[in-house]
Amino acid sequence: FNDINIGMNICEDIWYPGGPPREQALYGNAEIIINISASPFAMEKVQDREQMLRVRARDNEVIVA
Structure with missing residues (x-):
């Protein structure tokens, strides 16, 4: 996207240290990581996930969106 x-990763890829987000930042020089998730929404989990x-x-x- 321009410069x-x-x-981009999906759902649980971002839940744990290391894994795809780390590889994207280190080896892909990602500045922004977009995580797409379809986990069931639960109000009591919003703060934990944030x-x-x-x-x-x-x-x-990186910036995570």
Whole structure:
């Protein structure tokens, strides 16, 4: 996308340290990682998932959307 490297992964790919997001950041030079997910929505899990995405973004030095 223009001069921005974008990585894309699906659902649980982003749940754990390492794995696809880490590889996309390290080897693909991704600056933004887009995670598509169709997990069932549950209000009680919103804060946990937001925190997990913040951690993944920080760990991999990327923007997670």
